[in-house]
Amino acid sequence: MKKIVLREDQMPTSWYNVGPDIPGGLHPPLDPETKEPMAPEKLAQVFPMGLLEQEMSPERFIKIPDEVMEVYKIWRPSPLVRAYKLEQALGTKAKIFFKNEGVSPVGSHKPNSAVPQAYYNKIEGVKRLATETGAGQWGSALSMATSKFGLECKVFMVRCSYDQKPYRKSIMHTFGADIVASPSNDTETGRAVLAKDPNTPGSLGIAISEALEDAASREDTNYALGSVLNHVILHQSIIGLEAKKQMEIAGEYPDVVVGCCGGGSNFAGLMGPFVPDYLDGKKIKFVGYEPASCPSMTAGKLAYDAGDVAMRTPLLYMHTLGHDFMPPGIHAGGLRYHGMAPIVSALIRDDIIEPKSVHQLECFEAGVLFARTEGIIPAPETTHAIRGAIIEAMKDPDEPKTILFNFSGHGLIDMAAYDAYFNGELHDYAYPTEAIAESLAKLPEID
């Protein structure tokens, strides 16, 4: 069987919350001013209660609202596909499966969380959402989701992606969103950054500060984040829950689960639902791949840090390169983030996730091989997962293991990056030792 497709009535009806199953537990978010655990009322200034409850929930399963299921069914359940041609090209005995999240309306896993986030804001009377976007995938997803629920949407898009990916802007416009390049002149944070460096490529950390400032300055507006937070990973668990059923139908079980990691949501969404089996003694390896030029998991520190440059977010206990780390302008814009989800960070601490890093050129090479064998062009972010799956398959090509990876998005709006690759204009960035040391020196001090 090439691909395993579930019927709509086989879709999971609840999300799975991996938080309560993490052996060493999760640290609470702290108030950046008092350094005490964050009061929910303060978070409620920019998030709806429905999402805050999920953020802190001790429940392992949370029902997916019918209205969300209805929108999910535009593209879900997503197919699980066996990459036979890739296996043949590699000459490996490994079986390689991928969960194709590129089939969503905007081409990535991001709508899995954008839709419930728009829904919970809508039912609590919010009229407008402000957000940031790196590669433009999250902004596109939230624009689509807000249009489904009749909300306005303002997107702060990281400058280098804004310039590299004009069609992401077109997608957001089509769904009715208002988009501006970040840093922008629309916020105090943006103006301050531009005054220091008018040619900055921007970063997710800056764009988050701008979106939060926008949300905090308006009564009618809440903030939405596309990764990192517990509730985002909860929503993304639909990927792993479906994949588990599909692997069962295929008569297989993964020995290795692989994903690319930006803020950690697509990888945690796929691997999370396999964690209870791991804790029950099942032999399964979880490997997350990040860019070598933005190595929060492999070179960052596990510490409390802010999620944004202006330190407006709660302090999260996570692997971080420092909140003002400016990652090099690699083409996988969605992986250019200084922090890693607290859930993923805790699973690394507990030796459940193995973190690895890869360079951009070897990822594009893997992406091209995948396109030519499997017929789908991956997003630059997703090429990190493909490179990861190939590394796992080729460790011992004669070992008949089963690998499952998350195909987090297609690359049809990222063709400028492929052009640059084919023209020899892309290069690998050296590991930014000094920049990391400098920004880690500015971590907030917590007793």
Ligand SMILES: Cc1ncc(COP(=O)(O)O)c(C=O)c1O
């Ligand atoms: C296609 C794709 N994959 C992966 C990511 C990384 O995000 P996360 O680690 O939260 O899944 C992004 C982020 O924009 C993305 O667009």
